[in-house]
Amino acid sequence: MTMILGLYNYWVVIVLMMIGFYMIIAHGNLIKKIVGLNIFQTSVFIFYISVGNIEGGSAPIWDESIILYSNPLPHVLILTAIVVGLATTALALALIVRLNEAYGSINEDEIQAMDNQDMVNHSLSNQHRDQEPC
Amino acid sequence: MLAGIYGLVSASFFVVMDAVDVAFTEASVGAGISTLLMLTTVAMTERTEREARHKPLLAFIVVFITGIFLLYGTFDMPYFGSVDAPSHNHVGPRYTLDSMNEIGIPNMVTSVLASYRGFDTFGEVTVIFTAGIGVLALLGVVRRPEDNSVIEAVNDSMHEQHLILRIIIKILIPFILLYAFYVQFHGDFGPGGGFQAGVIFAAGIILYSMLFGLNIALRVIKQPVVQLLSAIGVLMYGSVGVVSILNGGSFLEYAVLSDDPISGQHLGILLIELGVGLTVASVMIIIYFSFSGRSEYRQSKEGTSL
Numbered sequence: 001m002t003m004i005l006g007l008y009n010y011w012v013v014i015v016l017m018m019i020g021f022y023m024i025i026a027h028g029n030l031i032k033k034i035v036g037l038n039i040f041q042t043s044v045f046i047f048y049i050s051v052g053n054i055e056g057g058s059a060p061i062w063d064e065s066i067i068l069y070s071n072p073l074p075h076v077l078i079l080t081a082i083v084v085g086l087a088t089t090a091l092a093l094a095l096i097v098r099l100n101e102a103y104g105s106i107n108e109d110e111i112q113a114m115d116n117q118d119m120v121n122h123s124l125s126n127q128h129r130d131q132e133p134c
Numbered sequence: 135m136l137a138g139i140y141g142l143v144s145a146s147f148f149v150v151m152d153a154v155d156v157a158f159t160e161a162s163v164g165a166g167i168s169t170l171l172m173l174t175t176v177a178m179t180e181r182t183e184r185e186a187r188h189k190p191l192l193a194f195i196v197v198f199i200t201g202i203f204l205l206y207g208t209f210d211m212p213y214f215g216s217v218d219a220p221s222h223n224h225v226g227p228r229y230t231l232d233s234m235n236e237i238g239i240p241n242m243v244t245s246v247l248a249s250y251r252g253f254d255t256f257g258e259v260t261v262i263f264t265a266g267i268g269v270l271a272l273l274g275v276v277r278r279p280e281d282n283s284v285i286e287a288v289n290d291s292m293h294e295q296h297l298i299l300r301i302i303i304k305i306l307i308p309f310i311l312l313y314a315f316y317v318q319f320h321g322d323f324g325p326g327g328g329f330q331a332g333v334i335f336a337a338g339i340i341l342y343s344m345l346f347g348l349n350i351a352l353r354v355i356k357q358p359v360v361q362l363l364s365a366i367g368v369l370m371y372g373s374v375g376v377v378s379i380l381n382g383g384s385f386l387e388y389a390v391l392s393d394d395p396i397s398g399q400h401l402g403i404l405l406i407e408l409g410v411g412l413t414v415a416s417v418m419i420i421i422y423f424s425f426s427g428r429s430e431y432r433q434s435k436e437g438t439s440l
Contacts, residue, residue, distance in 0.1 A: 006213030011205065018201040026193040031175060038168070042144050045160070049153045054222060055215030059154045060230065061324065062240035068217075071226040072233075072242040075153045076251060079243065080258040082159045083329045083414060086168050087265035090421045093175040094272040097428060100179040 009050040016043035028108045030096045034089060041085050048074040141165035154325040155243045158317075162333040167340070167418060174425045178432070225250075238396040239322040239403065247327065248403040252386040255406070256371055259413050263368050266417035270361070273424040275431045300345050310338035318411050322400070328407040332414025339415075340422045348426050357423060360416045367413030374405050 016039060023036025052074030060072040100106050103114055141164020148157035212219035229246050237245035247255055314335035321327030343351030375386040383390035388402025 002213075003209075006216075007208050007211060009214045010208040010211055014201055014204045014208070017204070018197045021200065022193055022197045025196065026190050031172070031179065035172070039140075042140075042164075045156070046144065046147060049148055049156060050214060051219070051221050052153065052226075053215050054217055059325070060242040061154075062234045062242060069230045069242065070153065071222050072229050072246050073226055074221070075156050075243045076247045077254075078153070078156050079159050079247065079327075079329060080255060082156070082163050083333065084258050084261050084265075086163045086333075087262045087417060087421070089168055090171055090425075091265045091268045091272075093171055094269045094421075094424070096175055097178050097425075098272050101432075106179045 010047070013043045013047040013050070016040075016046070030099070030106045030108060031093075033108075034092050034096070037092075038085070038089060041081075045078045045082065048078050139165075141169065155241075155327065155330070158325050158330045159333065162330060162337060166337050167333065167422070170340070171421070171425060174429065178425075178429050237399045237403070239400065241322055241324060241327075243325075244321050244327050244403065244407070245399075248406045249388060249399060252375075252406065255410065256375070256386070259368055259371055259410055262417050263364055263413055266364055266420045269421050269424050273428045275424075275427045296345055303341055303345050307338050307342055310341070311335060314338065314415075318407065319404075321407055322403065328410030329414055331407075332411045333418060335411070335415040336418030336422070339419050343422070343426070348423065348430060352423070355419065357420075360419050360423075364413050364416035364420060367409045367411070367416065370409035370412065371406055374402055374409070378402070 020036045020038070020040030020043060023039065024033050027033055027036065052071040054068060054070050057068040057070045058066050060069040060075065062069075096106055099111065103111050105111055105114075141160060144164060145157045145161035148154075148160055212221075229242055229250065233242050233245045233250075234240070237249050239245050314331045317326035317334060318328060318331035321331070339351065339355060342354075374388075374391075378387045378390050379385055381390040386402070388399045389395035390398060391401050392398035
């Protein structure tokens with residue numbers, strides 16, 4: 001019982017992380033992949049913050065009457081990671097928008113199929129050109 | 135919508151675990167801007183997902199096995215909230231015990247962020263700036279004046295419907311921006327700082343441009359100015375470091391900025407947080423403007439081709 005109470009925070013993190021992981025692997029839709037990546041990211045945030053927590057500690061803002069604080073270091077790391085995460089998500093979404101403009105699809109398989117088709121066409125036309133002088 | 139709620143719930147998670155600064159950031163980022171960007175992208179691409187998943191069973195097995203291994207790993211982890219966990223035994227106590235004497239500001243998160251780990255934060259600000267440039271390069275649209283009449287007509291017809299919202303937002307926006315400044319300059323004493331303030335400030339501007347249209351917002355906030363400001367923020371951060379080298383210290387050593395080491399630290403942290411706030415706010419505004427500018431550009435293109 002103490003083990004369950006002592007470790008449940010890690011288990012919550014693992015469940016969230018695996019949900020995100022599954023979304024990244026299984027979904028072909030690129031936006032869904034980004035959503036999965038965000039869930040994965042949040043699980044890491046929760047992991048860090050829960051590691052930094054101390055039973056009975058208070059928020060790390062100095063006051064004379066408080067003797068025990070939570071560890072401020074994970075807070076700093078995650079605070080900046082959240083904003084950086086937003087910036088990188090925005091970059092990924094911008095890439096998706098441009099992909100959609102170029103291919104008319106945000107589905108990974110369809111984009112791959114179009115790329116393969118292009119490659120086949122390209123090599124065919126190259127072969128054609130090679131044969132022409134003969 | 136669900137993503138917004140998810141962001142808010144994880145923010146309240148962080149409050150429970152005593153991480154007020156983090157909760158602050160997550161509430162403004164997770165519940166606000168990131169949801170907005172997701173929705174914009176969905177609106178610009180496809181609304182429905184086609185039934186195409188790569189072997190869901192195989193993926194599930196991979197995920198399941200990874201999960202089992204991770205679960206096995208947790209049995210060696212220290213219990214939640216225990217004081218003697220390894221993470222609390224190295225630099226953590228130094229930060230909590232000595233930061234008040236060494237840096238002289240009550241909020242330990244700010245002193246670690248801006249002073250002890252100033253290099254990290256500099257790197258992160260640069261990453262945010264680079265992401266802003268990337269979005270601009272991918273989605274930036276050169277606006278021509280003749281496009282605007284079409285867009286304005288669309289905007290006007292749309293905005294008639296939101297009269298109550300517009301009036302209320304008009305009253306609220308000064309307070310949102312004022313609050314951002316409070317968070318910016320009170321970050322030394324309470325939860326807050328450049329990152330949160332930047333996001334809140336940008337949220338105020340984004341709210342304005344959502345309800346009044348991008349063109350009106352662009353009239354108030356010129357895009358080149360915002361781009362310049364985002365670069366100035368990073369430059370300000372770096373130049374504080376250079377000035378401290380010139381004063382005989384090492385890079386980003388604030389104690390040499392003033393005769394008294396403590397007031398030097400205060401000055402350095404204030405300037406750096408200002409730089410961070412500038413960059414974050416202007417990059418968020420750039421990102422939103424590029425996204426919505428792109429969608430309006432496409433709407434107007436579709437409108438003329440029809």
